Amino acid sequence: MPKADLLIYNISEGLPIVSKAVGSREVGKTVAYGLGIVVRDRKIIEVGRSQAIKDKYDAKIKINAGGRLLTPGLIDMHTHAIFFGSRDEEFAKKISGIPYEKILKEGGGIYKTVEATNKASDKDLLASLLKRLNTMLGLGTTSVEIKSGYGIEPDKEIRLLKVIKEASKATVVTVVPTLLAHVPPKGSDSDDKLRYVNSFSSEILPEVKKENLASFVDVFCDEGAFNPEEANMIFSMAASLGLGMRAHIDQLKNIGCSKLLQRFKLSSVDHLEVSDESSIINIASSSAIAGLLPASFLATQSKSKPPIDMIRKYNIPMAIGTDFSANSLMPSMQNAIDLAIYLYSLTPLEALVASTLNAAESLKLSDRGRLLEGCYADLIIWDLERSSMFGYDWGRDRILALVKDGSIIVNRI
Numbered sequence: 243m244p245k246a247d248l249l250i251y252n253i254s255e256g257l258p259i260v261s262k263a264v265g266s267r268e269v270g271k272t273v274a275y276g277l278g279i280v281v282r283d284r285k286i287i288e289v290g291r292s293q294a295i296k297d298k299y300d301a302k303i304k305i306n307a308g309g310r311l312l313t314p315g316l317i318d319m320h321t322h323a324i325f326f327g328s329r330d331e332e333f334a335k336k337i338s339g340i341p342y343e344k345i346l347k348e349g350g351g352i353y354k355t356v357e358a359t360n361k362a363s364d365k366d367l368l369a370s371l372l373k374r375l376n377t378m379l380g381l382g383t384t385s386v387e388i389k390s391g392y393g394i395e396p397d398k399e400i401r402l403l404k405v406i407k408e409a410s411k412a413t414v415v416t417v418v419p420t421l422l423a424h425v426p427p428k429g430s431d432s433d434d435k436l437r438y439v440n441s442f443s444s445e446i447l448p449e450v451k452k453e454n455l456a457s458f459v460d461v462f463c464d465e466g467a468f469n470p471e472e473a474n475m476i477f478s479m480a481a482s483l484g485l486g487m488r489a490h491i492d493q494l495k496n497i498g499c500s501k502l503l504q505r506f507k508l509s510s511v512d513h514l515e516v517s518d519e520s521s522i523i524n525i526a527s528s529s530a531i532a533g534l535l536p537a538s539f540l541a542t543q544s545k546s547k548p549p550i551d552m553i554r555k556y557n558i559p560m561a562i563g564t565d566f567s568a569n570s571l572m573p574s575m576q577n578a579i580d581l582a583i584y585l586y587s588l589t590p591l592e593a594l595v596a597s598t599l600n601a602a603e604s605l606k607l608s609d610r611g612r613l614l615e616g617c618y619a620d621l622i623i624w625d626l627e628r629s630s631m632f633g634y635d636w637g638r639d640r641i642l643a644l645v646k647d648g649s650i651i652v653n654r655i
């Protein structure tokens with residue numbers, strides 16, 4: 243009898259399954275029923291019919307899923323989780339409708355976080371980041387993208403990426419680090435901004451590449467941040483260095499940032515609240531995934547939603563992130579899924595695939611986010627019988643068991 247470390251059986255429904263058909267009654271491309279799954283040396287070694295799997299292996303640990311849903315661990319494809327300080331005192335103003343420009347003038351907004359972050363010690367930044375990662379893990383996030391961006395100055399951005407690297411060594415969560423061109427330094431005129439973009443491209447990017455500090459470069463391409471020409475400069479350098487690329491586009495105003503997709507191979511374009519059909523066509527003719535951030539839609543009191551019907555019409559894969567940031571401390575991918583269902587009308591299945599398989603694709607994590615032999619065993623047994631209950635049964639932590647790289651982190655069964 244072949245040996246295994248962990249075997250989970252009596253799984254009512256499992257997704258996403260992306261290659262060969264498994265289970266007794268496969269429907270669609272991604273869902274299978276009546277499953278068992280086996281893990282050895284941190285990885286999935288077989289997915290198949292529950293009884294056959296149970297009979298075949300001699301596993302150290304066997305878990306009866308009790309006829310419940312199993313998915314990979316959730317993948318948060320968009321966070322700004324490294325920063326220091328709180329902006330709670332401006333939150334009530336923001337919610338009451340006071341414009342962000344006024345909050346900025348009164349000393350709040352992003353530059354307040356930049357100041358607090360740059361004053362904080364490495365030790366304090368690391369401790370606060372690890373605490374956040376631990377919270378996210380407990381809520382089902384097994385992989386997370388973390389952007390720098392609250393340092394602004396070149397040496398400060400490098401420092402944040404180094405702290406992210408330290409954190410990734412100290413947590414079991416898989417961390418994907420991203421260098422973010424967030425906003426220009428406070429009070430920049432157009433010349434200052436150009437100088438900044440130049441130093442970002444010529445000083446930060448080569449160092450990031452040399453020290454292997456980030457997998458991706460992200461540009462906040464929008465009104466009040468960087469325009470398409472400036473983003474073009476940054477991406478030209480990133481592309482020549484072979485760094486991955488992603489961007490914030492069409493959040494506040496559509497200033498033509500989707501045209502960058504005609505020149506650069508971006509892995510994801512996120513937000514899309516004010517995208518029109520021309521943006522969607524640009525995305526559709528690229529290989530980028532559409533990143534949806536419904537918690538950010540709420541936190542920024544946005545009046546416009548991503549054109550989901552158009553994204554579906556053009557067959558663009560969707561991913562979901564929390565956009566955890568100094569603007570909104572929302573760490574839960576479970577909540578992000580519920581919000582995507584309620585606010586953006588994603589189906590429960592779409593939302594789950596967006597938070598596993600598509601999120602993994604957007605982060606180039608080819609061995610996570612799917613129930614497939616050879617992939618790392620990041621798994622969740624849900625206190626739900628079917629994927630269709632997601633969104634309908636909501637507002638509570640629905641995790642019964644959580645496995646990360648084959649190790650049981652949570653077991654309430």
Ligand SMILES: [Zn+2]
Pocket residue numbers: 320321322490565
């Ligand atoms: Zn963001």
